[in-house]
Amino acid sequence: MQQTCRYMRACTTHRASQQLLIAFRPNVRSIAPRSPITQHRLSDLKRQVSIDSRFGLHTSIQHTMPLDRITFVTGNKGKLAEVQAILGSYINIDNRDLDLEEIQGTIEEVSSAKCRKAAEILKTPVLTEDTCLCFKALNGLPGPYIKWFMKSIGHDGLNKLLAGFEDKSAEAVCTFAFSEGPGCEPIIFQGRTEGKIVCPRGPSNFGWDPIFEYEGETYAEMDKAKKNSISHRYKALEKFKQFLETYDKQEEKTTT
Numbered sequence: 330m331q332q333t334c335r336y337m338r339a340c341t342t343h344r345a346s347q348q349l350l351i352a353f354r355p356n357v358r359s360i361a362p363r364s365p366i367t368q369h370r371l372s373d374l375k376r377q378v379s380i381d382s383r384f385g386l387h388t389s390i391q392h393t394m395p396l397d398r399i400t401f402v403t404g405n406k407g408k409l410a411e412v413q414a415i416l417g418s419y420i421n422i423d424n425r426d427l428d429l430e431e432i433q434g435t436i437e438e439v440s441s442a443k444c445r446k447a448a449e450i451l452k453t454p455v456l457t458e459d460t461c462l463c464f465k466a467l468n469g470l471p472g473p474y475i476k477w478f479m480k481s482i483g484h485d486g487l488n489k490l491l492a493g494f495e496d497k498s499a500e501a502v503c504t505f506a507f508s509e510g511p512g513c514e515p516i517i518f519q520g521r522t523e524g525k526i527v528c529p530r531g532p533s534n535f536g537w538d539p540i541f542e543y544e545g546e547t548y549a550e551m552d553k554a555k556k557n558s559i560s561h562r563y564k565a566l567e568k569f570k571q572f573l574e575t576y577d578k579q580e581e582k583t584t585t
């Protein structure tokens with residue numbers, strides 16, 4: 330089966346394939362096997378290469394459709410509402426709720442694994458997201474496991490975790506992963522907002538919003554539009570928007 334990635338990325342550890350790619354595209358110097366491509370490298374790697382699951386690389390160039398819609402895979406209504414509010418005017422967003430396995434690992438590993446799996450299942454460009462809440466006094470925990478901490482100990486328990494520490498500071502981290510389809514290595518977009526953990530204030534209809542305070546207001550107390558202009562999710566989506574702009578420009582170049 331043949332897959333196409335519009336932005337070439339190192340989807341293979343096959344050394345011969347890498348050499349073939351370097352021969353085919355002499356200005357591509359080296360490719361780190363399985364390393365996700367950072368945004369800094371995108372400008373060097375904006376080219377389309379089709380990848381064969383058996384041989385690694387083909388030299389034929391194929392054109393994919395412009396990216397005018399994307400499937401955001403999440404079962405979380407709060408996330409979906411915010412993504413639609415922040416990104417909805419840039420791209421059409423479909424939603425699928427898949428029960429994706431969430432591995433243990435770093436934030437980026439958890440997000441990439443989720444995205445790879447979603448692309449394999451849906452066979453379409455997908456966006457996934459993983460949210461962490463990191464307490465400084467606990468060296469970043471609960472981090473990606475915040476969902477399970479919230480479920481088992483709730484707002485009060487999260488406050489009690491920090492009872493013995495003076496430092497109540499925390500960081501909300503949002504990590505989006507985008508894949509163009511099955512076999513295409515996810516690209517990561519991350520945003521972070523610093524705040525502190527407080528006793529719950531404001532409506533409790535979204536996760537830990539009532540206990541995360543940013544500049545005197547909890548996320549839950551804030552007007553939605555305000556949260557969507559300073560939040561961890563907003564900052565990550567700003568980076569994704571920039572990526573979409575680059576993607577569209579590249580599409581214009583390849584079609585003219």
Ligand SMILES: O=c1[nH]c(=O)c2ncn([C@@H]3O[C@H](COP(=O)(O)OP(=O)(O)OP(=O)(O)O)[C@@H](O)[C@H]3O)c2[nH]1
Pocket residue numbers: 402403404405407408431458459460461475476477479535536537538539548562
């Ligand atoms: O108060 C909040 N403000 C936010 O901005 C926010 N974003 C996520 N969360 C919660 O943090 C956990 C992440 O876990 P998570 O990333 O695995 O999400 P999820 O399993 O609910 O959805 P998904 O994995 O299907 O996308 C879940 O409990 C989410 O409800 C938030 N809570």
Ligand SMILES: [Mg+2]
Pocket residue numbers: 431476
């Ligand atoms: Mg989840």
